[in-house]
Amino acid sequence: MIKKIPVSELKPGMFIHDLNVGWMDHPFLRNQFPVTSDEDMGRILATGVREVYIDTEQGLDVGDHAPTQEEVKAGIEAEILQAASEPSAIIQVSFAEEVKRASRIHKQAHNVVKNVMRDVRLGQAVQMEAVEEVVEAITDSILRNAGALVGLSGIKDKDEYTFLHSVSVCTLMVTFAKSLGFPMELIKLAGVGGLLHDTGKMKVPNEILNKPGRLTDDEFAVMRSHPEEGWKILKDIPGIDEIALDITLHHHERMDGSGYPHKLPGAAISKMAQMAAVVDVYDAITSDRCYHKGMPAPEGLRKLWEWSKFHFNPELVQAFMRCVGIYPVGSLVKLESGRLAIVTEQNEGSLLQPVVKAVFSTKSNSYITPLEIDLAKPMGKGGADKITGHEDPARWKIDVARFMA
Template sequence: MQYDPNNSIKIPINTLSVGMFVTAIEDSKRVNLAHAGRVSSDKAISQLIKSGVKFAWVDKELSAKGSVFKPVVDLPEIEEPKSQEPTAPLKRKKRSRFSQQQKAQKIIRDAKGLAQKILSQTFDGKPIQVDELDDLADDLIESILLDSDALHCVSALRTKDEYLLEHSVNVATLLVTFGKHLQLPKETLKEMAIGGLIHDVGKVKVDDAVLHKPGRLTAEEFEHMKLHQVFAGEIIMKVAGLSDVSRDVCLMHHEKLDGTGYPNGLTAEQMPIHGRMSCIVDIYDALTADRCYKQGMSPAEAFKILLSLTPNHLDKELVYKFINCIGVFPVGAIVELSDGRVGIVWSSNQEEPLKPEVKCFYSRKYGRFIDVTMVDLKTSRLTIKKAIAQSQLEVDATRFFEA
């Protein structure tokens, strides 16, 4: 009899009943694989309870019809400190992260809403209002300066059907983060954020059949797609109060240092730093996103492609700085640890980029969800085995991105 570990749920042992199909049991936080099979009698359940078993994993599909399941609701935990220091600071940190993530969720929602409004107004021939963009850019910058981890964790959760909106917001967010890392002036960060939010505005004039084609574009279709940058130039010419930096971000993100990009075939000498940054960020976010015609790749895979595009297309020094900025394992990335646990990179570690804090929720070793735990790799013997694209993970991780 075959069972799917993804169907297993964790229940208190005192709710186990005859006919349920058990796949594993837990005793004092130790998870043990069980001899998979249905519970045959109340006596068997009593024996498990007497043995100190606290929880059982059961397969709903293979359990007897009529079985009533009462899953354990796992709450996020903070790993206990190695020393005997008070735990109160850790609790305060947890509440702070929850608060910051709630705020980040609102910023992302507002940003996507404004991006949609801009696209709709542009489609109807109405001008973009820079004042609205100013306010949102200020919110993005404030959130990144206070707690960039929270914002990046929220923005890492992608929806294929909202690619255009999420891509615009993510490009703006990543540009601000990158600019902060390079210690650019706050006003420049704001101007780059605005440029990021509108950088794909020209796509409102691209044929929908081309824009949403679920496959490789023909040469003719690609030439049409490239026109979105020409359209963008026409659109932003009419925007009052838009800075040169914002215009450059919008119009240069498809240019290449060797002059083979579009729409203007600019060369390295003609591209300022913010223009070069927009090229890197745009490609990175596009590579890591699920699209109607492809699955997103892991950050590590995207970094390899970015490096392969240097020095002819992308600025090599800036690519390395970008990788250092967001980390080899960026916040929001999904990783597998050396013990088989899978989790979300929850907090970055600038001093030791290979040792971030990871929110673990699943075990590939046992093939099931586990109690949510925070693992700080700075103080753990565990290491990151590899990064995993969300599309490559065998379970849905969506709910674990919440604080």
């Protein structure tokens, strides 16, 4: 049985089923391992982990007071459903109208980030004009239809992760800031900060940045130096805004003071940096890397919700979920009819009833002619179809990108 316990109840002899933090927030090769010594305990505590899941069939148990994994999941689902009653963003043009334009902007942003990172590696000046130009294009696309660019940002080549992650964080920061009603100037500055937030990773050796196995303690320390390294690089750029510097330096800080580089408590972390922390982790845990497989977007949102108890601002996590939807654009969902569909747009009235494109039948185990369905509208005498849960595209060998263009 899998149970969730506070780390204060953890002891040698127990078996960790899940450390319950993002992959890069701990130095262990795996999320699952036995706790064999006080040294293991010390390393776990040093990561800032506050709650863990244990497997009582492979290690020591705790009392009946500890909730099971199923009970925790049910509680989170209930909380999320309550939050889903809030309206989402207003869409000016359809997904189909915006997606080709968004695809061009996404490629442009990818090239800009690659050039920025190359210049940093070579010790050359970052071309801020190109950065600001592409952020403006991203902002314009988000204003027309946020789902198109957000959906494309979820599709990544794991070998290009470092660059595409920066594009995604920029896109999501612009979308997030817009949804919170920020003025246009701040929306664009949020985007600039998102695009440049990982600049310091170019000071991390490639053998550490892309290491497929466990990082040593020294390598982990080098990896954690990237916010400060990025800040050092960017602070000397003429005209760089303080918001971009703040996001770069503090996107790994956590509300309970367990983050880095300065272990700031929540009250000392700016709202922009708190937003960047949410966005950065969401994109990281939902992306495939050379050393781990990303989780589906809806599952990533549920993890953010769970972790917001200690690590993130709960109000901002809730706002972010309303911004991208309970089932974000690009998610593969299963419908009550047995069809699998890709989410293409959010509905302003209900986050649980997005617009989807049905592409596959689980009953016949075959592709079907793509069909757009607005789940908020009645459909025939039997009523509207509805989502019963999310699916992993890899399980069904569905290439989501093929249906996003």
